[in-house]
Amino acid sequence: MVRKTTLAISVSALLASAAPAFASFDMEDCNWSDEHCLLKGDPVLIPGNDSRDNLLRLLSEAKSFPLPVQSMPADITRSRDVYFAYHLEWDDLEAPASATADKPAGESLLSQQLATLQLEPVETQQDGEQENRFVSNSADSLSQFFAALLADDSLTAEQRHALGQARLGLYSGATDEQISASLATLPAGSSALLYKTYLTGAAHFYAGDYAGADRAFTSLVDSDRPWLAETASYMLMRTVLNKSSQNSMGEYGDFDIDRIDRPAAEQAQKAAQAYLQRWPEGCYAESARGMLRRINWYLQAWPQLAGLYEQRFQQAGDAEALRGLVIEYDNVYGMQFNGRAVREAFPDAPLISYIELLRALRLNSDEKPTLTQEDLNASKPAFEQSGKLALWRNLQLNLWQATGNQAAILQAVKPAEKRPTHDILAFSEQVLYGDALMVQKQWPPARDFWLKLLKRSQDPEQQQYVQARLAATLVFSGNTEAIFAPDSAVTxxxxxxxxxxxxxxxxxxxxxxxxxxxxxxxxxxxxxxxxxxxxxxxxxxxxxxxxxxxxxxxxxxxxxxxxxxxxxxxxxxxxxxxxxxxxxxxxxxxxxxxxxxxxxxxxxxxxxxxxxxxxxxxxxxxxxxxxxxxxxHRKAPYGQFNRQAYYQQVIASPKAEHEDKSYALYRAIMCYAPSGYNECGGPEVDKAQRKGWFSQLKTQYPGSPWAQKLKYYW
Structure with a gap:
């Protein structure tokens, strides 16, 4: 009876357990953003998964995008490599070649432009070397500026060369004074002066002189030069956005969202909206939409931010773009709300509402979820209005599991007779039903349920997941032998x-x-x-x-x-x-x-x-x-050696030869060298006993090599 109770407690704890609220699970291994790092969570939607895993699985299924999941071996009966956690070998994988496939073409265009402008080639900086406001001072922005110069027929070759040289100087860190000096000979009234104004504005921007940058870019927004007008409008938004966060570092250098300059952030929001209204398909439209997400984060406008992400997720064109958005959502712009759990649904953002409320179902230090039944009830209308009530139902089932209400799960869910090949919500619901049977120790029904679910599933990941639960059910029920039967479903x-x-x-x-x-x-x-x-x-x-x-x-x-x-x-x-x-x-x-x-x-x-x-x-x-x-799990696992017991047996033996007894004394003491902790297996022996062994070795066997070799006891 005690055995059954212990097992039931351990099953319940494991099935309902979740990671600490808002924790990222990738710090101890490969980063989720690494292209070689595959999904390591369970192939179900559960609070304990990394929220990015949950989100990517849910969104990818709707779009029929392939998932970055572990590959299945040709013969699962001969491999132990399929499991739902980080794999050490993932760190040895190389990033896909496509990640850098278009780089040579970009470098070739820049080289052609430099040659046309009669400028000396420069060493372009690698992506990631620039941060914050400096990120736009790149080889790509160089090329855009050169393209604008070459497309402007009002400029002479000499003016193009001088402006291009000045832009190269800015790329190398030139100040506005240095740029002005290098362009001092430009004729009055020339359109070249407009490009000079842009360059001095950019120099102010990179120097952190946002007032100077604002003056320069404002003077260009109505320019008759299309590239200058559009780029200046975009840079006005970036200028005020950077201004809003210039004092946002906390005491220890960490970002503190509460120190954002709200008026400046609101001004940046208006500037981004103005840019997009004028150039909805402009050169910087995608960037401006991304900046709007950042601005709403700065303003802590959570419902608006959720809506922007929901919309952007739907627009993702491929699996790589979607993963990038998920990374941005969870890691960069962090819908973690500065450490505060989400406890209500967002209007017009049912998918994000679901992911965040699922995150709030992780158990806290008191073994309780942050999300309450009252919170969940209040969120139901938002899911109903968006036609996503199935997401709310999943949250309800997970809340029942987290609070130990297995009976409610068993009453609400019916074992499916057939299931679509790809429906992670339906599969997750079935898993919750099977788990509830296990927590209630209904072993025969649980065994039959997992067997049927395994036969219905056509997804290799899900099949392996169910096999683990079937195996656990057979062990818990005392039917371990069935795992090795000729017709066993645990393969x-x-x-x-x-x-x-x-x-x-x-x-x-x-x-x-x-x-x-x-x-x-x-x-x-x-x-x-x-x-x-x-x-x-x-x-x-x-x-x-x-x-x-x-x-x-x-x-x-x-x-x-x-x-x-x-x-x-x-x-x-x-x-x-x-x-x-x-x-x-x-x-x-x-x-x-x-x-x-x-x-x-x-x-x-x-x-x-x-x-x-x-x-x-x-x-x-x-x-x-x-x-x-x-x-x-066993408190005393099988197959663990206990060398200390052998030595103690020899020490206590009246028939042991001096050579053997002295060596046993030496080895028994060395079990604790040098840490003081037992490395030989078996129960710890206190220091007084080790001292006694040491004295016995030194006094009874002083001539033995082991007495002479041993200097300490630990």
């Missing part, structure tokens, strides 16, 4: 490996080692069995089980399976510390099979574990398996 080697390592019986391990479906599973089973034979003192069994290796035609090797390398058992004894001689592991175990208290053999078994670190590795394939981890 993922990762999940089968987890169960074999953590909870399978020795009999099941023997069966899988000899009859498993492939060499990978047989290797995992045999390695686990042999480690457990040693750590559980089944020495005669170990000698027999070693023979099962003949059933594995080709034991798996390599990085992906380095945790189950069978060659570790070929230990020759040569790796022991100089001065203490051991025979091979096979011979050591033969001795122990005849006398499990043999002091020398026990020390040598300890040496095997010390030098090889052989154990049942429960860490390597533990990430991203969901509730299966709760199902297989």
């Amino acid at each position: 993922s080697l990762r999940y089968r490996s987890r169960v074999l390592k953590a909870v399978a019986s020795p009999e099941r391990l023997r069966r899988q080692a000899s009859e498993g479906p492939n060499n990978e599973e047989r290797t995992i089973a045999l390695h686990t069995l042999l480690v457990r034979d040693l750590t559980e003192n089944r020495f005669s069994d170990w000698l027999n089980d070693r023979k099962l290796a003949s059933a594995i035609t080709s034991p798996v090797v390599g990085k992906a399976f380095d945790d189950v390398n069978l060659s570790t058992f070929d230990w020759s004894g040569e790796a022991t510390e100089a001065g203490y001689v051991c025979r091979s592991l096979d011979k050591t175990v033969q001795v122990l099979s005849q006398n499990a208290k043999d002091a020398h053999a026990l020390n040598c078994l300890g040496e095997f574990f010390r030098t090889s670190n052989t154990h049942v590795d429960l860490w390597k394939d533990s990430a991203g398996n969901g509730v299966l981890e709760a199902a297989i």
Whole structure:
């Protein structure tokens, strides 16, 4: 009865758990914005996912855009690489070649312009080297200015050259005084003076002299030169926008939105709107719309900002553009509202409302969601009016789960008889139903439900996700053997490996080692069995089980399976510390099979574990398996060595030779070197006991090399 209660608590906690509110989950691994970083959250819409994962999955499905998800191996029964978490190997992937495909063309155009203007080529700066207001002082803006000069027939070749040279100077950091001096010979009344005014305005802008920039650009907005008029209008908006944030840094250099100059931000908003009204398809229209999103963020105009993003998401033309917008939304302009949770829906922005309210369902330090039932009820009309009530329903189901109301979920959701291939909301709803069955410990119905859902699903990611839950249900219900039945629906080697390592019986391990479906599973089973034979003192069994290796035609090797390398058992004894001689592991175990208290053999078994670190590795394939981890958890995991117990046994043995006892004393003390923490397995031994061992070694065996070598106890 105690076992069932513990399991139910662990299932409930794991299914309802969520990350701390507003936390980003990518800081410990690859950044979400990296092109090689794939989606690492669950293939369902849940509060615990990174909100960017949720948003990209939801939006991409509506547009039929491909998702940046992990690839599925050709044979899932032989791979442990599919799991819903960050993969270390993603850091080794290269960015797609398309990211820089158009760069040579841009550089070629600039080179042609420089040659036409008789200007010396310059070394262009790489993207990302410029920040804040300097971002527009780029090779691209150079090219735009040169194109305007070349298109203006009123300019002479000499004037174009002089203006182009001055623009190159600005690119290198020239001041307005230096630009004015370099262009002092331009004739009065020449249109070239208008370009000079623009350059001095730009110099003021990059110097942070926003008043000077404003005067220069204002004088050009009605220019009869189209490029100057449009660019000046755009730069007026950027000038006042930068002015609004010039004092926004907090005490420690962090951005503080509450220090934004609101009047300046409001002025920037009017300038952006004026630009877009005059040039709705202009050169800078896309940038101006992006600036409007920034301005609304500065003004903390959350409903308006949500509406702008909702509109822009719908306009995304491809998967790459959509991902860029999601990055901007969550990381750059941060709809995290300065750390304040969203608790109400935004008019005309049901998708963003859903994502933010889902974020507010993450459990806080009190194990409660920020979003309340009253908040959710108040948001319902906004979803109804936009025809997105299914999103609100999903929020309600997640709120019930977060607050432990599993009965409400089971009453509201019906197991689907058939499901569209791609409908993440419907799939998420079904998963919540299955989870509710598990929390209520309705194991047979939960097993049947996951089996049916697995058969209906045609999405590889979803299939793997459901397999983990099916495996967990079978373990929780005490039916682990069903996972390895010939017709088992749990085919993922990762999940089968987890169960074999953590909870399978020795009999099941023997069966899988000899009859498993492939060499990978047989290797995992045999390695686990042999480690457990040693750590559980089944020495005669170990000698027999070693023979099962003949059933594995080709034991798996390599990085992906380095945790189950069978060659570790070929230990020759040569790796022991100089001065203490051991025979091979096979011979050591033969001795122990005849006398499990043999002091020398026990020390040598300890040496095997010390030098090889052989154990049942429960860490390597533990990430991203969901509730299966709760199902297989044991307070005292199988297959973990306890060298300290061997040494203590030898120390206490009246029959142990002086050589063996002195070495056992030495090794028992060294278990705590140099950190003071036990690295040999087993319970901690207090410092007084270690001091006693040290004294015993020094007084009873003063001539031993180990007494002479040991200087401290820890």
